[in-house]
Amino acid sequence: MHKIILIAKREFLTRVRKRSFIVMTLLSPLLLLAFYGIIFYLNIKQQTPDKPYRLLVVDAENFLKQNLPQEKSILFEFKLTNQKKYEEELNSGNYDLILEVKKNPQQLPEFNLYSLDNIGFFIKEKVANTLTQQIQQNKLIENGISPELIEQINQMATHINTVQIKDNLTKANHSEMGALIGFIMAFVIYIFIFLYGVQVMRGAIEEKSSRIVEILVSSVKPTELMYGKIIGIAGVGMTQFLIWVIVCLGLMGPLSGVIGQMVQSNFESSLQNSAQIQQISQNIGMEWLFELNLPLLFSLFICYFIGGYLFYGALFAAIGAAVDNDTDTQQFMMPITMPLVFSLIYSQSIIGTNPDGFLTSFLSMLPFTSPVVMMVRIPYGVPTIELVCSLVSLCIGFMLSVWFAGKIYRVGLLSYGNKTTYKTFWKMFRQSN
Amino acid sequence: MIIETNNICKYFQGKLILDNININIPEASIFGLLGPNGAGKTTLIRILTKIIEADSGSVLFDGKPLLMKDVYHMGYLPEERGLYKKMGLEEQLLFFAALKNIPYIQAKQAIKKWALKFDLAHLLNKPAEELSKGMQQKVQLMASLIHNPKLLILDEPFSGFDPIHAQLLQEEIKSLKAQGTSIILSSHRMETVELLCDHLALINQGRVILDGEFNQIQKAFTKNEWVLEYEGNQPQNNTVFHFEQILENNASMLLIKPFTTVSLNQILAELMHQNIAIKSIKQHQPSMNSIFIEAVAQNNHSHA
Structure with a gap:
């Protein structure tokens, strides 16, 4: 046993005293944090740009009734004429995006989103979500549902509490x-x-x-x-x-505050729903x-x-x-x-x-x-x-x-x-x- | 006897590596363990140091069956050796000493003593990788000496040493013997073996083919051959003996080999008859080298 301890001690000391051990021990969690931090930051940054996108809705038929909820990240403007010079309009720098509403003989119109650059996934989703929400709302109002009721419906959200029953005992299950x-x-x-x-x-x-x-x-x-x-x-x-x-616990305090805030603001902007x-x-x-x-x-x-x-x-x-x-x-x-x-x-x-x-x-x-x-x-x-x-x-x-x-x-x-x-x-x- | 072995046998993958080894190593002597490559010397040493167990037979240490605690009184310098590259010299020596149950203070003193002797004191904090091969060799030797062993086993201790350090090591081995340490020396440097060893055993193909005191072995191999030193005229061919030159660059030394069992007097008579100016004549002592070669050749021949 004495020998085993001696050998273990040597293995331990020669490794722990190496400069690379100290550097890697301190650096790798920081690197890992920085890595995830950057991904997280970029993610959020993409969803909430510094400057809101200016989006021109070309809606000749006035299908949307010139009404879309204003977003933090997108400013909507409406134009009811049917003009086709989208590239000129984008080049002039007045707008970042142009949404064309094209009448469709069946039900919903066709939506085309124009841009000079590649259109990111988030911005596309955001526009689509906003449109869907607004079209649904318009349909409900057309069918005689009051805006107040709609607001109420929107506030409803379900949350399921899972409960496990065992031996005549129930316990909340997370x-x-x-x-x-x-x-x-x-x-x-x-x-x-x-x-x-x-x-x-x-x-x-x-x-x-x-x-x-x-x-x-x-x-x-x-x-x-x-x-x-x-x-x-x-x-x-x-x-x-x-x-x-120890390092993680030390960093947890200040970091969780920052992350919490980021998450909060992110959810607020996307859900806009206090409930x-x-x-x-x-x-x-x-x-x-x-x-x-x-x-x-x-x-x-x-x-x-x-x-x-x-x-x-x-x-x-x-x-x-x-x-x-x-x-x-x-x-x-x-x-x-x-x-x-x-x-x-x-x-x-x-x-x-x-x-x-x-x-x-x-x-x-x-x-x-x-x-x-x-x-x-x-x-x-x-x-x-x-x-x-x-x-x-x-x-x-x-x-x-x-x-x-x-x-x-x-x-x-x-x-x-x-x-x-x-x-x-x-x-x-x-x-x- | 510091070591006695009784009929040691060892098989390795079905092959007999050591075949009934019986050797006796007297206390405070230098014992030469010789043999061609692959004869089984290292295996025997590993059995003596309890690294491996013999399949049959027994080993006595100081008259009692060999136990693990006895191994702590041995110092072993293996033929294949190494050090921890990144670890400081003193640190690894202390580690090796601790593994042999040597108290820290005692080990520290021993390291100091040997480092001074081997001129290493200024290098003790350096990692092994920064040292030359010869220096590393000295550290490895120190590792086998710091616990003041009763029995020191040196496997090819001279390889890697320059003549100066080889000389230093030779002196050190002699002085250790004088202090009562028993030493097993395994080496292919026959001239050193000749100089140092009191006893020796020659192993070939797993068997001891020659064993005993060096002087007696030499006597047994001594033949009716004479070394002649002369001046002036060279001896002529004759019916009593033939001769050959011993050294390439010295014509005045001859090895006289009689044709039949003639006495020295008859040889001298022939030389005087030829009117050779004799400076000296003495019986030819076979070198360890020639004994080794002859014994191994005989043994291989008788087994072929």
């Missing part, structure tokens, strides 16, 4: 938001296994190819070397993760967060986080010990990473569909996929027996994978020069018996 949290956690586990599993492998290859291992194995057992490496690198990951959590806004802001309120069993969620997150990493980390270590250099690892990485990638893709589909299906249950028992799949399911509420089974199977899984990897490690670390194939793994495994 599973969508919960699932999102679960998915984020599953994603963190996925990234963590990948990033640090590969580091375990690289570490083993480094020691093997630099022949340091020859010096080490005369004072430590190869299996101790492997445990130490896996634990030390886990420490690095935990540290990095902890720093991220809807109220409903939505209730929906995205924090109350759901307190209905989730947070301590349970976090402790399970830690369990799957560590269990999954140990399970995969050992397998990565076995690869590192068996091959001679980085380039040989590719073919062995594939079968290991496939279930992991699959579980992430699969878990996206869980959110929308039945979180209690057979395949889902099965995958959340399998140690290859359970760290990701189960994590997504937990916020929906998983029967205790399933949780216990899944954790036990993950536990057995990582003990088996560590045992298997230990055998490969013992033989693999000291054998050089052979082309590594799947057969080699089997031979190494048998030899160490």
Whole structure:
């Protein structure tokens, strides 16, 4: 045990002290934030331009009755003559867009939107929405519905509260938001296994190819070397993760205010409907967060986080010990990473569909996929027996994978020069018996 | 005896790599472990350091069965060696020492002592990758010495060293022996083996084909051959002996090989008869090199 700690300490310290660790730890969340921030900003910017578009509606038949609700982003002007010199009109700079209303013998007229530039998706949608709203309103008024009633109808909005009944108890169910949290956690586990599993492998290859291992194995057992490496690198990951959590919490306060404002103003401009806004802001309120069993969620997150990493980390270590250099690892990485990638893709589909299906249950028992799949399911509420089974199977899984990897490690670390194939793994495994 | 092995056998993928190895390594001596490439020397060393287990047979350390704790009293400089490239020298030496259960203070002192001896003191904070190969070699040697081992196993310790450092290392090995350290030296540099080793074992194809004190082995391989140093006229062909020049660039040294079992007196009589001015004559001592080649060739021949 003493040796394992020593090795873990070395793995931890040499990695954490590297300049690249400090830079990447501090920079990557900022980069990620900046990345999403820019996308978010551009998105909003596109929907609410600095200057409203000036749109000329050429409506010869006066179909729209010169009436369209004025938007923040679009100024409507009407012209009732049928003139065809659109390009001249646009070139003169008086208008950005021209909407032509062309009479159609059937029901609705045909609408053509002209512009010198490409017309963005949002502006097209906005014009279409405004037209639809206005045409519907006009039709209702034509049929004798009073404007007051229309206003009332518009204020109506539905919101469904989902309630789960179980054991004579009912509880409000906010599973969508919960699932999102679960998915984020599953994603963190996925990234963590990948990033640090590969580091375990690289570490083993480094020691093997630099022949340091020859010096080490005369004072430590190869299996101790492997445990130490896996634990030390886990420490690095935990540290990095902890720093991220702290940085995120620190940034959360000021940022959430800014984002909240942006979201609010965005919804206001597009919906113009106070009732809807109220409903939505209730929906995205924090109350759901307190209905989730947070301590349970976090402790399970830690369990799957560590269990999954140990399970995969050992397998990565076995690869590192068996091959001679980085380039040989590719073919062995594939079968290991496939279930992991699959579980992430699969878990996206869980959110929308039945979180209690057979395949889902099965995958959340399998140690290859359970760290990701189960994590997504937990916020929906998983029967205790399933949780216990899944954790036990993950536990057995990582003990088996560590045992298997230990055998490969013992033989693999000291054998050089052979082309590594799947057969080699089997031979190494048998030899160490 | 610091090490005794009893009938050690080791199979590797169905092939017999070590076949009934019995060697005895006396305390405070330098033991040469010799053999052609692939003879099984490294495998034997790995069994002695408990990196791998023998399939059968036993190893005694200081008279008792070899245990893991005994390995901490060994220093092993493997033939294939490396250092952590990015890690400071002192740091990695401390790490290696800690793995051998050496207290921090003691390790620190030992590092200081050896660094001074090997002229490395000013480099201790540098990462290994900034050092020349010879310097790295010295650090690796230090790593096998800092815990003051009872048994030091050196596998090709001279490779990578210039003559000056090789000389330094030779002196160091001798002084360690004088202090009571037992040393196993595996090397292909026969002249060094000859100079340093008290005992040796020659392994070929997994078997010990030669084993014992160096002097006795040399005696066993000594033949009725004589080294003659003379002046003036060269000896002529005759019926008593034939001769060959020993050194390309020195014609006044000859190796005398008698045709039959003649005594030295008969050879001298023939030389005097030819009126050769003898400066010296002595029995030819076979070099370790020629013993090695002869023994291996004989062994391979008898197995072919």
